[in-house]
Amino acid sequence: MKTDELLSLLNEHPNKKLLFEYTPGNYVAPNYHITEVKNITIDSVDCGAGVDFWKETIIQLWESPDEKDTLDYMTASKALGILNKVDQIKPMERAVEVKFEYSNRHFHTAQLFVNDVMLQDDTLMLKLGVEQTDCKARETCGVPAEVNNLSDNTSCAPGSGCC
Secondary structure: OEHHHHHHHHHHOOOOEEEEEEEOOEEOOOOEEEEEEEEEEEEEEOOOOOEEEEEEEEEEEEEOHHHOOOOOOOEHHHHHHHHHHHHHHOOOOOOOEEEEEEEEOOEEEEEEEEEEEEEEOOEEEEEEEOOOOOOOOHHHHOOOOOOOOHHHOHHHOOOOOOO
């Protein structure tokens, strides 16, 4: 999901409770806060010496231990208000991927993609998920497309010109 798509979605459903499912059946607790919005620029070199450059928006979610008894979720309009305030201070890139950074004591810190959106009655739910790491230089490295676990592949051995 792009940042502008998220902002539009929040604007279209202002009175809905905003929920985040970080793994199937597990939700960010109602006591969450949006604690940081990051405009990220990635300027990278992959294992095949290819260069890449892109931008992302990272929205950090944090569960307040002081509010653990909170039962009411943040509304889409409140989240939109926070993001609009941030946008006035540091404008967000609209056409870039948006991710949510989250962790709790049972789930490691991760930057999660929006995989799906569900609208139900008074709820707007963003279903989050991770993407597997991958070799961006498959052709250069001679890694077949069907290989998922590069640690089992000898084409990325030391001295192979890759990895």
